[in-house]
Amino acid sequence: MDLVIRDIETLLTMDSDDGLGRLDGAAVGFRDGRVAWVGPSDKAPDAADNLSGKGLIGLPGLVDCHTHAAWAGSRAPEFEARLAGAEYSAILEAGGGILSTVRATRAASEAELVDATRTRLLAMRSRGVTTVEVKSGYGLSVADETKQLKAAAQAGEQAGVHVVTTWLGAHTVPAEHRAHREAYLKQLIEEQLPAVASLASFADAYVDRGAFTIAECEQLFGAAKASGLGLRIHAEQVTYTGAAALAARLGASSADHLEHIDAEGMAAMAAAGTVGVMLPGAMLYLRDPAPPIEALREAGVRLAVATDYNPGTSPVVDLWTAATLASVMLRMTVTEVLRGITVEAARALDLSDRGRVAVGMAGDLVLVRPPVGEPAEPSVLVQHMACHRAEHVVIGGELVGT
Amino acid sequence: MDLVIRDIETLLTMDSDDGLGRLDGAAVGFRDGRVAWVGPSDKAPDAADNLSGKGLIGLPGLVDCHTHAAWAGSRAPEFEARLAGAEYSAILEAGGGILSTVRATRAASEAELVDATRTRLLAMRSRGVTTVEVKSGYGLSVADETKQLKAAAQAGEQAGVHVVTTWLGAHTVPAEHRAHREAYLKQLIEEQLPAVASLASFADAYVDRGAFTIAECEQLFGAAKASGLGLRIHAEQVTYTGAAALAARLGASSADHLEHIDAEGMAAMAAAGTVGVMLPGAMLYLRDPAPPIEALREAGVRLAVATDYNPGTSPVVDLWTAATLASVMLRMTVTEVLRGITVEAARALDLSDRGRVAVGMAGDLVLVRPPVGEPAEPSVLVQHMACHRAEHVVIGGELVGT
Numbered sequence: 013m014d015l016v017i018r019d020i021e022t023l024l025t026m027d028s029d030d031g032l033g034r035l036d037g038a039a040v041g042f043r044d045g046r047v048a049w050v051g052p053s054d055k056a057p058d059a060a061d062n063l064s065g066k067g068l069i070g071l072p073g074l075v076d077c078h079t080h081a082a083w084a085g086s087r088a089p090e091f092e093a094r095l096a097g098a099e100y101s102a103i104l105e106a107g108g109g110i111l112s113t114v115r116a117t118r119a120a121s122e123a124e125l126v127d128a129t130r131t132r133l134l135a136m137r138s139r140g141v142t143t144v145e146v147k148s149g150y151g152l153s154v155a156d157e158t159k160q161l162k163a164a165a166q167a168g169e170q171a172g173v174h175v176v177t178t179w180l181g182a183h184t185v186p187a188e189h190r191a192h193r194e195a196y197l198k199q200l201i202e203e204q205l206p207a208v209a210s211l212a213s214f215a216d217a218y219v220d221r222g223a224f225t226i227a228e229c230e231q232l233f234g235a236a237k238a239s240g241l242g243l244r245i246h247a248e249q250v251t252y253t254g255a256a257a258l259a260a261r262l263g264a265s266s267a268d269h270l271e272h273i274d275a276e277g278m279a280a281m282a283a284a285g286t287v288g289v290m291l292p293g294a295m296l297y298l299r300d301p302a303p304p305i306e307a308l309r310e311a312g313v314r315l316a317v318a319t320d321y322n323p324g325t326s327p328v329v330d331l332w333t334a335a336t337l338a339s340v341m342l343r344m345t346v347t348e349v350l351r352g353i354t355v356e357a358a359r360a361l362d363l364s365d366r367g368r369v370a371v372g373m374a375g376d377l378v379l380v381r382p383p384v385g386e387p388a389e390p391s392v393l394v395q396h397m398a399c400h401r402a403e404h405v406v407i408g409g410e411l412v413g414t
Numbered sequence: 415m416d417l418v419i420r421d422i423e424t425l426l427t428m429d430s431d432d433g434l435g436r437l438d439g440a441a442v443g444f445r446d447g448r449v450a451w452v453g454p455s456d457k458a459p460d461a462a463d464n465l466s467g468k469g470l471i472g473l474p475g476l477v478d479c480h481t482h483a484a485w486a487g488s489r490a491p492e493f494e495a496r497l498a499g500a501e502y503s504a505i506l507e508a509g510g511g512i513l514s515t516v517r518a519t520r521a522a523s524e525a526e527l528v529d530a531t532r533t534r535l536l537a538m539r540s541r542g543v544t545t546v547e548v549k550s551g552y553g554l555s556v557a558d559e560t561k562q563l564k565a566a567a568q569a570g571e572q573a574g575v576h577v578v579t580t581w582l583g584a585h586t587v588p589a590e591h592r593a594h595r596e597a598y599l600k601q602l603i604e605e606q607l608p609a610v611a612s613l614a615s616f617a618d619a620y621v622d623r624g625a626f627t628i629a630e631c632e633q634l635f636g637a638a639k640a641s642g643l644g645l646r647i648h649a650e651q652v653t654y655t656g657a658a659a660l661a662a663r664l665g666a667s668s669a670d671h672l673e674h675i676d677a678e679g680m681a682a683m684a685a686a687g688t689v690g691v692m693l694p695g696a697m698l699y700l701r702d703p704a705p706p707i708e709a710l711r712e713a714g715v716r717l718a719v720a721t722d723y724n725p726g727t728s729p730v731v732d733l734w735t736a737a738t739l740a741s742v743m744l745r746m747t748v749t750e751v752l753r754g755i756t757v758e759a760a761r762a763l764d765l766s767d768r769g770r771v772a773v774g775m776a777g778d779l780v781l782v783r784p785p786v787g788e789p790a791e792p793s794v795l796v797q798h799m800a801c802h803r804a805e806h807v808v809i810g811g812e813l814v815g816t
Binding site: 087395 | 485486487488489490491493494497498499529530533534537695698699701725729730731732734735741742743745746747748785786787788789791793794796797798799800801
């Protein structure tokens with residue numbers, strides 16, 4: 013082995029269909045960048061490098077499966093306006109919200125975007141996040157969407173974090189196209205899509221009041237799928253539109269938000285294996301109602317949890333905080349939440365090689381020290397808010413800084 | 415000067431009756447442990463030590479004016495029970511909640527309590543908190559209440575953080591006195607109070623359903639006041655009892671929680687100068703309704719914000735997270751929130767020598783770097799959640815580690 017971490021107090025492998033795959037006193041070995049051995053510490057093989065996991069909780073490297081981390085500009089003025097009572101939809105209609113971030117992101121150079129995004133990815137990594145989905149959607153033109161996607165990928169390389177890129181040209185209709193949205197849809201399909209198809213793994217769309225319609229999304233997703241992109245969607249956040257059912261029908265990997273999803277949408281998602289991504293940060297900041305978590309659970313929809321990290325509606329970089337919010341606001345169980353930031357988040361990104369600690373998986377592992385006085389139990393990771401930093405992070409079989 | 419911090423991008427002195435006391439490009443000088451100079455950086459005096467505050471936001475050392483940080487044991491099992499639907503009042507009545515922490519804290523040695531509390535105080539200090547109120551209330555006997563108060567003070571000395579101790583013998587009736595609560599009240603007044611009077615600055619009581627009554631509190635507070643202790647109170651959290659009005663009438667420094675306060679209570683607090691301490695962490699975890707913040711504001715009640723850091727109902731060590739929650743959940747303004755964790759929090763502790771940056775004040779200052787890409791504006795400190803660490807902390811005029 014290149015590296016073995018021994019005596020991990022509590023290892024949550026997630027190598028189970030619905031549990032935590034807990035092993036006490038386990039070791040994990042890495043070779044050639046992947047997990048090559050998992051088992052009782054006293055039977056672990058020799059290794060060139062060795063590290064003790066005593067007193068620590070081990071998990072697969074965390075996966076933040078929904079972020080907008082490659083932005084420029086500030087939404088602090090909007091935050092103060094919202095505290096004074098302005099609704100997000102009103103801010104949006106007045107050219108604020110997403111549109112102000114679009115202006116700033118268009119004005120930023122690719123190098124500036126790389127710098128800012130790298131700093132954000134390193135902040136995530138220090139908490140144990142090793143795979144981050146980053147969406148475009150603040151460019152909304154061929155040049156600016158490709159710039160954003162390239163910047164996200166480059167920032168990931170510089171930060172040593174796996175970045176999965178998603179093209180979100182259909183985030184909103186840009187200001188210059190407000191009067192002729194069909195022209196923007198045409199640009200999306202005929203100009204942006206060919207330019208981004210080699211830069212992104214997924215296409216995403218924001219289907220809601222004030223954003224895109226079901227019909228527009230279906231047209232766009234048909235073209236994206238034909239270009240080889242996977243699909244994911246912002247669905248049922250502000251109003252019910254039927255976007256979740258559409259996503260399931262088109263074979264999307266995830267449908268995210270879901271505050272207003274109906275029974276038909278849930279059944280379709282469960283049948284199609286479309287993961288529901290819970291974004292409690294946006295719920296908190298927008299004071300949205302909670303998604304119908306019990307109904308989603310009963311329908312058999314797999315659930316992930318992500319930060320939705322963005323400068324306006326979820327300025328929450330810390331995936332552990334999103335995890336705690338998912339439990340206290342949505343009453344997701346500890347097991348659901350911890351699976352939701354690992355194996356189910358990987359599933360939401362169509363990644364079967366991570367999110368679990370098992371032989372052959374990506375060599376990504378995080379070790380966290382429980383808060384002082386707490387036992388190395390999974391629940392303490394969710395119960396205590398806004399305090400977990402990674403004690404050690406392994407990415408691709410190598411220890412990296414935290 | 416012993417130390418001058420120069421070129422502070424944005425200094426929020428809080429040296430104002432209701433604003434942030436903002437100075438751009440300011441310097442702060444320290445001598446003999448206190449603030450000795452504040453003004454434009456280009457006019458700042460010479461100093462033995464110098465530090466640049468370029469790009470940073472400066473504030474008075476933060477004050478966390480309501481914590482229960484000196485505990486032993488774990489409440490993780492209770493957290494899982496609550497996720498499964500159990501109400502806190504039911505857990506309390508079944509001997510869980512506070513009572514389980516009482517058992518663990520009684521079983522812990524003073525040295526063990528010092529160690530755990532010191533670690534927690536250092537976590538707070540790394541975020542820029544320089545003064546922390548720590549309550550007892552998990553001992554509930556003469557020996558264990560004094561042990562807890564001594565441990566809190568000693569942990570403060572070891573961590574280099576100012577600790578203000580509050581005796582909370584009236585946190586709950588301990589299990590052995592459930593059948594004869596009047597005997598516990600007698601013990602509080604005749605045995606605990608004389609033993610803790612020299613160890614605590616304040617007496618506190620939890621007046622609510624399942625805890626202490628108004629009449630019991632009035633008797634206790636009369637004795638505490640006569641023993642030279644200041645007063646503070648847990649009031650109107652689960653049910654309305656009139657505790658806030660009582661606190662104001664008795665001259666309490668603060669009344670905390672206030673979810674169910676009435677107009678009479680607000681008027682009494684405003685007239686008496688009793689600070690209302692908002693504890694959004696407990697609100698979030700207990701899914702309590704928000705205090706009537708607009709009415710409190712209109713009544714002229716001064717508002718502070720604290721973590722309520724405790725192992726059960728608010729496992730939130732990060733005062734910045736409490737600040738963000740206060741804005742997004744209570745719609746407190748940025749100015750209210752930032753004053754609430756500095757000058758108003760100091761007022762809640764009857765401390766007139768801190769919470770502001772002005773000549774003669776305690777030499778406690780924190781410098782925070784805005785999240786990448788954000789300007790050095792006060793709002794970004796509140797808008798971005800769970801991410802602020804102190805870049806520099808000055809306590810008693812000296813730079814300490816973060």
